[in-house]
Amino acid sequence: xxxxxxxxxxVSSFSFASMIGLDALGxxxxxxxSAAMAGRGFAGNAKTGDxxxxxxxxxxxxxxxxxxxxxxxxxxxxxxxxxSNSHFTKTNVTMPSMNLTxxxxxxxxxxxxxxxxxxxSMREDIHDVEEMWDAEIEYQSSVYExxxxxxxxxxxxxxxxxxxxxxxxxxxxxRNLTLGPDNSAIAKEDAWATNSSEVSDYVSGDWNIxxxxxxxxxxxxxxxxxxxYFFSFTTPYTLKNELEYNLRFSELDTLAPNRKTRTIKVxxxxxxxxxxxxxxxxxxxxxxxxxxxxRDIENVAGSxxxxxxxxxxxxxxxxxxxxRNGSDVFYDSYWDRIAYRAGLWYKxxxxxxxxxxxxxxxxxxxxxxxxxxxxxxxxxxVRLTDDxxxxxxxxxxxxxxxxxxxxxxxxxxx
Amino acid sequence: xxxxxxxxxPLLAFVLSxxxxxxxxxxxxxxxxxxxxxxxxxxxxxxxxxxxxxxAEVYRDxxxxxxxxxxxxxxxxxxxxxxxLDYRLDKFLDTLNKADSVKSYLHLRLLDSYYGADYxxxxxxPIEEELKVHVSWIVSEKLSVAEYNDxxxxxxxxxxxxxxxWTPKHSADTTITVSLNxxxxxxxxxxxxxxxxxxxxxxxxxxxxxxxxxxxxxxRLSAPEAxxxxxxxxxxxxLYYPQLMMVAMGKKDYAKSFAPIREATIYSxxxxxxxxxxxxxxxxxxxxxxxxxxxxxxALSDFYGDNFPYVEGDSNDVRQAVVMAVLTFFKDDSxxxxxxxxxIFVNVASYLDSADTSVRSTERYRVxxxxxxxxxxxxxxxxxxxxxxxxxxxxxxxxxxxxxDGRTFKMSMSLGNSLILDKxxxxxxxxxxxxxxxxxxxxxxIKVASGDTLQVLFSDVDYARYDFSTIKSxxxxxxxWLASKRGEE
Numbered sequence: 001x002x003x004x005x006x007x008x009x010x011v012s013s014f015s016f017a018s019m020i021g022l023d024a025l026g027x028x029x030x031x032x033x034s035a036a037m038a039g040r041g042f043a044g045n046a047k048t049g050d051x052x053x054x055x056x057x058x059x060x061x062x063x064x065x066x067x068x069x070x071x072x073x074x075x076x077x078x079x080x081x082x083x084s085n086s087h088f089t090k091t092n093v094t095m096p097s098m099n100l101t102x103x104x105x106x107x108x109x110x111x112x113x114x115x116x117x118x119x120x121s122m123r124e125d126i127h128d129v130e131e132m133w134d135a136e137i138e139y140q141s142s143v144y145e146x147x148x149x150x151x152x153x154x155x156x157x158x159x160x161x162x163x164x165x166x167x168x169x170x171x172x173x174x175r176n177l178t179l180g181p182d183n184s185a186i187a188k189e190d191a192w193a194t195n196s197s198e199v200s201d202y203v204s205g206d207w208n209i210x211x212x213x214x215x216x217x218x219x220x221x222x223x224x225x226x227x228x229y230f231f232s233f234t235t236p237y238t239l240k241n242e243l244e245y246n247l248r249f250s251e252l253d254t255l256a257p258n259r260k261t262r263t264i265k266v267x268x269x270x271x272x273x274x275x276x277x278x279x280x281x282x283x284x285x286x287x288x289x290x291x292x293x294x295r296d297i298e299n300v301a302g303s304x305x306x307x308x309x310x311x312x313x314x315x316x317x318x319x320x321x322x323x324r325n326g327s328d329v330f331y332d333s334y335w336d337r338i339a340y341r342a343g344l345w346y347k348x349x350x351x352x353x354x355x356x357x358x359x360x361x362x363x364x365x366x367x368x369x370x371x372x373x374x375x376x377x378x379x380x381x382v383r384l385t386d387d388x389x390x391x392x393x394x395x396x397x398x399x400x401x402x403x404x405x406x407x408x409x410x411x412x413x414x
Numbered sequence: 415x416x417x418x419x420x421x422x423x424p425l426l427a428f429v430l431s432x433x434x435x436x437x438x439x440x441x442x443x444x445x446x447x448x449x450x451x452x453x454x455x456x457x458x459x460x461x462x463x464x465x466x467x468x469x470a471e472v473y474r475d476x477x478x479x480x481x482x483x484x485x486x487x488x489x490x491x492x493x494x495x496x497x498x499l500d501y502r503l504d505k506f507l508d509t510l511n512k513a514d515s516v517k518s519y520l521h522l523r524l525l526d527s528y529y530g531a532d533y534x535x536x537x538x539x540p541i542e543e544e545l546k547v548h549v550s551w552i553v554s555e556k557l558s559v560a561e562y563n564d565x566x567x568x569x570x571x572x573x574x575x576x577x578x579x580w581t582p583k584h585s586a587d588t589t590i591t592v593s594l595n596x597x598x599x600x601x602x603x604x605x606x607x608x609x610x611x612x613x614x615x616x617x618x619x620x621x622x623x624x625x626x627x628x629x630x631x632x633x634r635l636s637a638p639e640a641x642x643x644x645x646x647x648x649x650x651x652x653l654y655y656p657q658l659m660m661v662a663m664g665k666k667d668y669a670k671s672f673a674p675i676r677e678a679t680i681y682s683x684x685x686x687x688x689x690x691x692x693x694x695x696x697x698x699x700x701x702x703x704x705x706x707x708x709x710x711x712x713a714l715s716d717f718y719g720d721n722f723p724y725v726e727g728d729s730n731d732v733r734q735a736v737v738m739a740v741l742t743f744f745k746d747d748s749x750x751x752x753x754x755x756x757x758i759f760v761n762v763a764s765y766l767d768s769a770d771t772s773v774r775s776t777e778r779y780r781v782x783x784x785x786x787x788x789x790x791x792x793x794x795x796x797x798x799x800x801x802x803x804x805x806x807x808x809x810x811x812x813x814x815x816x817x818x819d820g821r822t823f824k825m826s827m828s829l830g831n832s833l834i835l836d837k838x839x840x841x842x843x844x845x846x847x848x849x850x851x852x853x854x855x856x857x858x859x860i861k862v863a864s865g866d867t868l869q870v871l872f873s874d875v876d877y878a879r880y881d882f883s884t885i886k887s888x889x890x891x892x893x894x895w896l897a898s899k900r901g902e903e
Contacts, residue, residue, distance in 0.1 A: 019445070081445055088441030126443055126453060135453045137446065181737070181897070182454035192782040193738035193895045194457050201452075201899060247735040247897070253808075255815040256730040256767065303733070305450035305901035389448055 023299035024310035026120025033096030035401025039362015039377035040321030041343020047275035060163030060221035063151035077397035108152030134180035205243035311352035319345035339364035353386035375401035513662035550585035586615030729818035739810035744888035752878035757794035759830035764809025
């Protein structure tokens with residue numbers, strides 16, 4: 001199963017676009033990365049609804065769901081890195097998450113999420129005759145999580161629910177730097193020996209959690225008539241990345257690899273959020289998630305002149321959003337049945353001196369008579385950096401989410 | 415329609431905005447250098463001088479060899495080759511038994527691909543020789559029909575094992591006159607008198623005359639005093655196979671030709687000096703040389719300032735990789751001898767780890783075009799110069815990668831093919847596009863017409879003898895081209 005899902009993700013995703021933190025963990029796909037959440041600036045984990053579905057930050061929310069829902073998300077993204085007069089752009093396609101919830105009425109609610117939590121991706125060829133650049137750079141890393149969730153409303157106080165989720169971490173890392181020779185340090189008559197000798201610095205390995213099967217999130221949610229709140233705690237964990245370093249002349253002609261394991265201590269995360277109903281169908285919401293990194297992250301590097309560590313900082317995410325729910329009356333006008341969303345977020349990355357400001361607008365289009373929805377979000381923003389290695393980035397992207405809502409297992413009157 | 419527009423507009427906006435995000439020419443390379451990422455690997459050379467082997471030993475493969483395609487017999491300095499032919503004699507023996515007298519002789523047809531080759535050196539001919547052939551044979555007891563048929567099923571390996579203890583009851587000498595000359599016409603070289611007819615000794619003929627029923631006859635031909643090795647068509651050729659003729663003579667003569675059911679070549683080493691590192695051509699000998707780890711590790715430590723061998727983690731060293739390794743020996747051609755007067759390649763193999771076992775792997779030869787163009791190939795013997803440079807890239811790559819287990823560097827050498835075009839850099843046979851005169855490695859000048867095939871290596875082997883004993887006394891030099899991952903941070 002693990003392998004199957006790994007293969008599925010490898011095929012389906014090229015991962016996110018940021019070029020920051022490639023050698024550390026890569027970019028974090030916050031709040032599960034669903035298109036609906038992205039449309040309102042990644043705010044609204046406290047917002048309950050018929051089929052809001054799984055929240056990886058607030059597993060307690062789904063206890064208020066009344067319908068089975070399935071949700072599949074895609075992201076198309078263009079990102080430009082720039083520093084002084086230099087810039088370059090790359091585009092990506094990814095599938096950040098898929099979610100499934102099964103409300104069981106009095107027995108609570110079961111959910112399941114497949115979430116690409118961190119990922120780094122890059123594939124570029126450089127051939128510059130003048131500068132003697134001749135290289136292929138390929139990064140492919142994804143830390144993804146299988147997240148089963150369970151939530152239940154308190155039997156004596158139905159406005160409050162408790163939820164928990166386990167995050168089973170898996171994934172793979174590979175980096176392949178294929179390089180041509182630089183003969184500048186040897187005598188001219190010795191250059192024949194390296195003609196068309198390409199060498200690949202190849203690093204590959206798996207991600208998992210050290211000493212544990214999973215890490216966990218616990219959450220409590222209150223749903224009021226106007227306001228809803230949640231609070232969640234995610235346990236700290238140590239990510240383990242078992243790597244094999246190799247130099248390859250071809251896939252069949254390699255050295256015996258050197259094995260090395262790097263460990264990354266990911267701190268506990270606290271998250272909270274509020275959702276407030278202004279008027280019929282109009283909601284405003286705000287979320288905060290916070291994590292205190294106290295150790296540097298050991299990089300993949302493996303020499304050249306690459307940095308051995310990525311310095312960290314307190315990582316937090318503040319987001320505010322608005323949503324006008326679409327009408328669920330099928331004979332209302334189509335415009336009225338659309339959900340409209342907008343939001344803003346500020347994120348301080350785990351990478352020192354990197355922050356992100358973003359904004360988004362989104363809409364949820366009902367497809368067909370009932371049960372199917374297409375969420376669309378357009379997002380854009382900047383990642384600001386303050387060091388030599390990391391360049392500032394601006395990004396723009398489209399997220400698409402397919403949502404299916406059904407009444408499975410329900411009898412008339414329930 | 416409306417719904418479609420909702421999706422189309424943002425997509426259009428997305429496409430348009432991606433046009434605004436453009437990449438400048440050196441944006442990516444600037445980004446890479448800021449990350450400390452390499453754009454190429456730095457090549458560095460390290461030379462390790464004064465390398466003396468810890469051991470050097472010659473291994474000879476003297477097991478019988480299959481010869482159904484190409485048979486051999488004769489000798490050259492230091493080695494000899496015997497041909498063994500296995501015949502199945504049928505009921506014709508009864509006819510022979512009843513005959514007044516019997517005559518028998520063996521036809522061996524010399525191989526056109528060698529003696530008639532375009533590039534065979536002019537100096538090889540004429541071959542005029544009074545050849546003393548020693549014939550030994552084993553005639554079996556009378557066989558049942560089943561046993562006779564079963565002879566077909568004897569595998570080569572079983573037969574070769576029997577041949578290692580060849581104990582014939584009888585043997586006799588016979589003499590043939592070999593006179594080979596060569597003329598050329600428009601179709602290429604033609605060898606006159608390329609059919610060797612060896613009369614079977616009287617003792618053998620008499621034994622056959624007395625025999626009846628079904629029998630098996632194994633004949634071994636040796637010519638240890640010969641000055642050449644003769645190559646002939648094997649039993650696999652339906653027209654040119656070694657024909658054993660039996661003639662029953664009486665009122666009326668009856669003749670029958672027999673084809674061998676299997677054939678072998680037996681190689682014998684006749685070197686007198688047991689300490690000498692002498693290799694014979696033909697691919698049956700190899701010289702295994704082992705070099706110590708210490709001087710190579712020390713040279714690398716001195717060069718990089720790092721510890722060698724590498725002992726961190728699981729001790730596999732991936733800090734650098736060998737892109738090319740050349741080991742240069744002193745060479746002295748004067749103690750060698752050869753048939754064709756052409757340079758001979760020295761084939762190299764190294765012992766590498768593969769799946770936790772050591773395997774012998776042939777080293778790839780990379781041509782240094784500029785050198786070959788002016789000085790010829792560096793890895794040949796019987797050629798000008800006093801050094802022999804052999805490429806041992808894969809071997810050194812593996813050795814440095816795993817040197818922490820205290821291993822030595824082990825390689826093997828053997829004599830390979832003769833080189834027809836000594837300054838050819840392409841190393842493959844090809845068609846000539848216009849008529850030309852070409853100077854061969856042995857000094858011959860030949861004319862080629864448009865459409866002819868230009869051959870770089872000679873297709874047959876030279877049964878040469880080469881003495882590598884200087885490897886033990888004169889030190890070798892190793893030159894390494896290394897790709898290193900070492901950086902500033």
